[in-house]
Amino acid sequence: MTLIGTPRRSPARPRLVAAQPSSGLHSATQSASVWSVGGGKGGIGKSFIASNSATVLARIGLRVILIDVDFGGANLHTCLGVRGSARVNLSDYLEDRVQDLEAAAIETSVPGLRLILGTLGHTGTALPTRVQRQQFVEAIRTLPADVVVLDLAAGMDRSTVDFFVGADENLLVTTPEPTAIENAYAFLRASFFRRLAAAVQGTPAEERVKEAWAERDERGLRAPADIVRELRRSEPGEAHRVERVLATFQPRLVLNQVRTGEEVRLGFSISSMCRRYFGVHLDYIGYINYDDCVWRSIKDRRALVIAYPQSDGALYVRQIVKKMLDN
Numbered sequence: 001m002t003l004i005g006t007p008r009r010s011p012a013r014p015r016l017v018a019a020q021p022s023s024g025l026h027s028a029t030q031s032a033s034v035w036s037v038g039g040g041k042g043g044i045g046k047s048f049i050a051s052n053s054a055t056v057l058a059r060i061g062l063r064v065i066l067i068d069v070d071f072g073g074a075n076l077h078t079c080l081g082v083r084g085s086a087r088v089n090l091s092d093y094l095e096d097r098v099q100d101l102e103a104a105a106i107e108t109s110v111p112g113l114r115l116i117l118g119t120l121g122h123t124g125t126a127l128p129t130r131v132q133r134q135q136f137v138e139a140i141r142t143l144p145a146d147v148v149v150l151d152l153a154a155g156m157d158r159s160t161v162d163f164f165v166g167a168d169e170n171l172l173v174t175t176p177e178p179t180a181i182e183n184a185y186a187f188l189r190a191s192f193f194r195r196l197a198a199a200v201q202g203t204p205a206e207e208r209v210k211e212a213w214a215e216r217d218e219r220g221l222r223a224p225a226d227i228v229r230e231l232r233r234s235e236p237g238e239a240h241r242v243e244r245v246l247a248t249f250q251p252r253l254v255l256n257q258v259r260t261g262e263e264v265r266l267g268f269s270i271s272s273m274c275r276r277y278f279g280v281h282l283d284y285i286g287y288i289n290y291d292d293c294v295w296r297s298i299k300d301r302r303a304l305v306i307a308y309p310q311s312d313g314a315l316y317v318r319q320i321v322k323k324m325l326d327n
């Protein structure tokens with residue numbers, strides 16, 4: 001059984017407008033637009049991008065809640081200069097010590113930006129159960145925010161992939177290193193399958209998809225598109241619906257820590273490779289150069305866009321957020 005519903009592509013996405021909190025792009029009754037930041041590999045800049053994008057969004061007047069969806073190595077708070085220990089965190093919500101998710105959101109020094117802390121492994125937190133994850137995914141939609149940004153953990157366990165594909169906007173982060181790209185492909189492949197599984201849940205095609213995924217190597221189904229092709233053959237009645245749902249899965253690629261023009265162009269190759277072999281439309285939304293100001297800002301425990309607003313890194317982050325809002 002899959003946890004995720006079909007994420008909506010927000011019909012009225014927030015526009016990049018001057019700060020007017022009362023002009024609320026999402027009214028109190030409208031649910032937040034959820035952005036997830038994932039990528040598979042650790043240490044590639046997911047938290048840096050999540051925290052700085054969230055800061056940019058708050059600085060233009062949106063109500064933003066940033067969630068550190070890490071149940072072992074949470075450290076997003078450090079990027080924003082928020083003390084992590086002895087504060088309410090995501091586990092308090094999952095384990096019913098706080099009643100609603102909003103109660104776990106703490107203020108940051110950036111007006112309009114609140115943070116829900118993740119957990120550190122040494123606190124003995126267990127991974128969330130399926131029911132807890134389901135509850136969490138539903139609760140996110142009820143948060144009083146214009147945008148909720150999910151900073152995901154490294155790896156591609158089931159909950160991380162579920163949280164990634166369950167969002168309205170999916171930012172896939174990688175660096176130009178072959179190991180990071182390899183993990184990004186694997187993460188994308190797993191995400192595609194989760195979307196596919198969600199699309200066919202409860203239909204006659206559900207079992208076929210599970211089988212095809214489990215036996216993909218023996219059956220020579222190398223790419224997710226092969227599974228769709230097989231589905232088209234075996235369950236023609238479902239294929240059209242599945243394709244329509246999958247067409248809405250359009251993750252955005254962010255290439256981080258680039259150093260050369262050649263590395264910038266790599267983003268286009270990754271994107272076309274995904275289209276050709278995976279059948280996934282991966283929109284290369286932008287890159288961020290390797291910038292010493294990034295680690296300086298983390299050392300200062302401040303967002304780059306505030307500590308070093310004129311740096312190249314801050315400029316590229318602002319450009320990516322602008323494109324996300326404009327698209």
Ligand SMILES: Nc1ncnc2c1ncn2[C@@H]1O[C@H](COP(=O)(O)OP(=O)(O)OP(=O)(O)O)[C@@H](O)[C@H]1O
Nearest residue numbers: 042043044045046047048154257289290291294295
């Ligand atoms: N554009 C960049 N330029 C220079 N350094 C960077 C850049 N992006 C990230 N870094 C460095 O990489 C380190 C890891 O970044 P970050 O913590 O955001 O990665 P992560 O993907 O969230 O890792 P994890 O999977 O462990 O949560 C940071 O300490 C930062 O110094």
Ligand SMILES: [Mg+2]
Nearest residue numbers: 046047048152
């Ligand atoms: Mg991180």
